[in-house]
Amino acid sequence: MSSKHQLLTFVSLLETNKPYLVNCVRIPALQSLLLFSRSLDTNGDCSRLVADSWLELKLTDSESAVQLLAASLRLRTHWEDALDQQLSHQAWRQRQRQEEEEEEEEEEEKTLSVSHQEVAALSKELLQFMATKVPYSLRRLTSLEAQNLYLGPQTITAAPSVPGLFGNFTLSPHPTKGGYIVTDFLTYNCLTSDTDLYSDCLRTFWTCPYCGLHLPLTPLERIAHENTCSEVPRDNATGAEEAPAPLQKASALQRPYHCETCHKDFLFTPTEVLRHRRQHM
Ligand SMILES: [Zn+2]
Ligand SMILES: [Zn+2]
Numbered sequence: 001m002s003s004k005h006q007l008l009t010f011v012s013l014l015e016t017n018k019p020y021l022v023n024c025v026r027i028p029a030l031q032s033l034l035l036f037s038r039s040l041d042t043n044g045d046c047s048r049l050v051a052d053s054w055l056e057l058k059l060t061d062s063e064s065a066v067q068l069l070a071a072s073l074r075l076r077t078h079w080e081d082a083l084d085q086q087l088s089h090q091a092w093r094q095r096q097r098q099e100e101e102e103e104e105e106e107e108e109e110k111t112l113s114v115s116h117q118e119v120a121a122l123s124k125e126l127l128q129f130m131a132t133k134v135p136y137s138l139r140r141l142t143s144l145e146a147q148n149l150y151l152g153p154q155t156i157t158a159a160p161s162v163p164g165l166f167g168n169f170t171l172s173p174h175p176t177k178g179g180y181i182v183t184d185f186l187t188y189n190c191l192t193s194d195t196d197l198y199s200d201c202l203r204t205f206w207t208c209p210y211c212g213l214h215l216p217l218t219p220l221e222r223i224a225h226e227n228t229c230s231e232v233p234r235d236n237a238t239g240a241e242e243a244p245a246p247l248q249k250a251s252a253l254q255r256p257y258h259c260e261t262c263h264k265d266f267l268f269t270p271t272e273v274l275r276h277r278r279q280h281m
Contacts, residue, residue, distance in 0.1 A: 082119070
């Protein structure tokens with residue numbers, strides 16, 4: 001167990017005027033896998049994670065595992081929103097330039113570029129995330145393990161025991177892996193494991209520092225309560241109240257998109273278009 005595994009990663013930061021600023025930096029393997037994996041699968045208490053169905057991460061402390069996962073969810077959402085906004089803005093400027101050549105009347109600026117404050121906030125969040133030190137182990141799964149990775153579709157789809165675990169995301173059952181879809185890359189509680197039943201029952205008495213609730217809870221139930229507790233001050237650190245705004249912004253950036261490969265029509269943001277095209281490569 002160590003927190004020093006490192007992967008060499010390309011980090012591109014959004015800049016308003018320069019097209020791109022690309023840096024090659026060493027960042028911790030755990031964090032980069034949480035940020036860049038196409039798929040992330042977890043067990044019930046998130047102490048075991050599998051990235052892209054072949055790299056296994058094990059963390060000793062499930063509470064910090066859930067917190068890191070939640071932070072990576074926030075970062076990925078912010079990052080994608082910023083990228084969508086930037087791409088839409090560039091597309092708008094291009095149209096504007098063409099129209100100027102055709103001497104048509106000027107259109108009001110509809111899509112704003114990403115502000116310096118937003119870029120600064122995102123960079124700060126990213127640095128904090130990267131600086132988090134959590135002991136974990138990293139290994140490649142054997143092919144046998146990779147074949148028996150998932151619980152598979154569940155006939156009885158009970159509601160997840162900890163609905164508030166990932167904040168405002170609505171969880172829906174995953175049709176093939178089992179467990180629950182949190183986002184397009186994250187599936188919660190779909191990994192086979194022997195310890196789930198045990199850790200599910202391991203409750204200790206806990207008092208909520210905000211509302212005084214006193215109950216025997218598992219670490220996950222504690223986090224779920226803190227995410228939904230009405231007494232928790234939510235001004236800056238958690239970003240819980242900022243969450244709905246970027247989502248609305250993202251849907252406003254959706255445009256009709258026709259895919260020439262699968263001949264289907266979609267309503268996509270620019271990053272969704274890129275992700276969809278990647279499926280056909
Ligand atoms: Zn509370
Ligand atoms: Zn397609």
